[in-house]
Amino acid sequence: MDVDQLLVAGAISEIAAEEWDALHPGLPLLSHAWLNALEASGCVSSETGWQPFHLVLRSGQRLRAAMPLYLKSHSYGEYVFDWAWADAYARYGSSYYPKLLSAIPFTPVSGPRLLAEPDDIAAQALLLDGLKQLLQQYQLSSAHILFPEGQTQHLLQAAGWLRRDGVQFRWENSGYASFEAFLTTLSADKRKKIRQERSKLIKAGISVRRMTGDQISAADWDFFYQCYCNTYQQHRSTPYLNADFFKRIAEHMPQHLLMIMAEQEGEPVAAALNVYGSEALYGRYWGATRMVPGLHFELCYYQGQEFCIEQGVRYFEGGAQGEHKLARGFKARPTCSYHHIARDEFAAAIQRYLQLEAAHISEYVDELDERAPFRRS
Structure with a gap:
């Protein structure tokens, strides 16, 4: 034995x-x-x-x-x-x-x-x-x-x-057919606000692309890390993670990584990194080189929700803090x-x-x- x-x-x-x-x-x-x-x-x-x-x-x-x-x-x-x-x-x-x-x-x-x-x-x-x-x-x-x-x-x-x-705050995908279908579950004022936020970004010339796994290039990683460090610098803090860490996860677990990049007039201006499995998407890191109103909500919430709907992922874990997540359809848990x-x-x-x-x-x-x-x- x-x-x-x-x-x-x-x-x-x-x-x-x-x-x-x-x-x-x-x-x-x-x-x-x-x-x-x-x-x-x-x-x-x-x-x-x-x-x-x-x-x-x-x-x-x-x-x-x-x-x-x-x-x-x-x-x-x-x-x-x-x-x-x-x-x-x-x-x-x-x-x-x-x-x-x-x-x-x-x-x-x-x-x-x-x-x-x-x-x-x-x-x-x-x-x-x-x-x-x-x-x-x-x-x-x-x-x-x-x-x-x-x-x-x-x-x-x-x-x-x-x-x-x-x-903490979690969003649940209740089998929505589309992001618009999710919006119909919200109150009229919240629905209107989200549509206005997204419309203003389009008028500001912001385009967004989502990349997973090997679609994320070395240049994308370099820009993301710049954004990640900017977030800490704005809070007069030091990043916990270094560039080598992100290089390693890109190499060894790309199938679990979702990067969302925002561009304005062809120039990248913000990026967010999420980790996901079959059941949940985890919002992790975000940063920007140019502050555009509503950009944080787009990259950190709406794009993640759309991804979950398209991929059939049930939960979007928004993490701790941030009561503003409530207005975006997240619930306290x-x-x-x-x-x-x-x-x-x-x-x-x-x-x-x-x-x-x-x-x-x-x-x-x-x-x-x-x-x-x-x-x-």
Whole structure:
């Protein structure tokens, strides 16, 4: 009989791609190619505060289960904000960092985190036990699992992890025959506004083209990266991702990439990059070299919605933040994260805070639902 063994992989490259990808249900942002591009390009490393620490369960030579895991020395790039928790630790003379984090780096996308065959709950439970063992072994403050879905949530609840609620925005393709068919489901004022926005872009001489996979040229990638960096510069920030990362995903997973480019008088002026699978399109990165009113909405929302309708993709994940997405047909959807705090006194204080926060989140979701742009029956 094969013996189960929990191990830590210091790089995703230590795990065969076909083994890793066999454990998750086709989510491109959780694929070996995506995670390896982050690590091989240096975007995810101990130097950037994201030390790979992937937890794997092997039964003999077979990879039975795995968890994307990182040893974090800060809280950047997570989209679940725990800076106040770190400050509380510091005020009491304790160290919050490093901490363990299971997530897709720089990516607030929900999905499985305990990767195993759907009916292998025992393997998933062993991963959770292994995670707690790592906390004790390295005397770490906490472990965090961000945006989990499915069986992972049930196991975390049963294990007594602290739940934190959040909100994101998702558009659902209800089998629309066309973008115009989708617009007919909106209220008259929202429908009119969207048509006006798109009409103004045409009058401004803006043309848009969508490219997938190998249709995206090297020049297109160069321009997109310029736009991507511009977005961070405008916010006086530093990009998380470098040009080498985008080169790697273009080479190793082109079938999951959608680039949308806007041109004015034959000159490119803006670009957006999306990642997609059979079930969902994920809006990720955008930037422009020239500000044109309405261009952001066109490239980041309307073009993605049209793509989903044409390709039969069910969901368009718009990510966190941005109530303006409501007026474009996106709906608020609850998300969550789970947290295990090693010290009981901090865990109790954080739990009280999360209970209060959850009530506010619930009220906020109700408010957003009341502001939905769809026609009333």
